[in-house]
Amino acid sequence: MTAGWPSALWLVRHGESVGNAAAADAWRRGAEVVGVAPRDADVDLTARGRIQAEAMGRWLATLDDDRRPEVAVVSPYLRARHTLGIALDGLPGAVPVRVDERLRDRELGVLDRLTVRGIEARHPEEAAARRRQGKFYHRPAGGESWTDVLLRLRSALADLRADHAGQRVLVVAHDVVVVLFRYLLEGLDEAQVLEMSRRAAPLNCGVTYYEHEGGGLVLRNYNLAVDGEGRSEEAGA
Template sequence: MRPSLLVLVRHGHTAGNRAGPATPMSGWTDTPLDARGRDEAEALRRRLAGGPALDAVYSSPLSRALETARIAAGAWGPVRPHDGLREICCGDVDGLPIEEVKARHAPLWEAHLRQADDDFRWPGGESYRELRARCLAAIAAIAAAHPGQRVLVVTHAGVIGQILGALHGVPPARWEPFRPGNASLTSLSWQGERGVLLRFDDREHLSSSTRRPGG
């Protein structure tokens, strides 16, 4: 079986990516793109249009990813939603303002920041270990369905971080080392159960005002 070229994209900017007291925990909460995010997706569309053809387009079913995929894919669609590409489920705190979560769940917030427990989960949510297993199963299934093809996969920072963490031997709880920016490109060559990182967090298609780290 020939390796697949997987072009991973983090969705464009949303209200959940803005710093501030009202910023929500954006796991499965369905936060749409804002104006900046739609501009980023359009810039991504122009970048992809100037490159090799895409054989398939997959996306997380959350609207911020689906909208990014539908704008960026252009004529390469249709977009195929895949549940395995969702962001981590934050359970009972999903959608709550981050400042409220810090106040109500201070010990859990500190444990989250330590990035030391692979089985950490928010109440009613998904653990980092479970997230990694889900992400790897999804990406392996997509690659297996498209041997030797170029596939666009629009998803979330947590998903991309878990996939790259697995490839580099980083524990699931370490969510920060491979955190890409909004609307960035990360490319992998994938065969069977393993991949090789070719490019990470490429934002050359974005303007300097939208290329801020972690945006």
């Protein structure tokens, strides 16, 4: 018995997205705006992101039958759904999939598609509020704070426990979701979760893995990087 917990839980950030690539390019150029046309929910994977998802599927396929995911839960955003679909294509047998909107990425409101330079130039009041309130609590106009995301993740975690107790569950979502699941599952505080995110932010298709032990889930790996051959190496702690 797992006392209301999944027997195993994988938390995976989606593969590299068009938005990730555009944000990196904007940072290199010192631009104010990230050049992405679709709305955030419709941002897809890059070619590299699809390769990452394929590698993750090959890695999952190397696990023994009784160690592979039995069910998957995914963010509704396209980049997450495509990552999961590509990865599951490499597995023998069908894995049931449930889409959960509570796993979506953080909503940035007026700061959407702006770099740090863009925020300072176009919304200096928001930049000042973030400095005053801190990253954890600052809620941009029309957007969410990290604590807002936590409210929906607490609900999602309760349903994971109720619906998938004793099962091996794969979750594919976004970097902030992975980080804040760690906050919930490990009882971290504000300083700890911010330092962990700063020091070792979730990689694209990086794997965070928990196993049930005692009265809860115990972290076994964080940010496991899967290469093109389906091999893995822990990239952050």
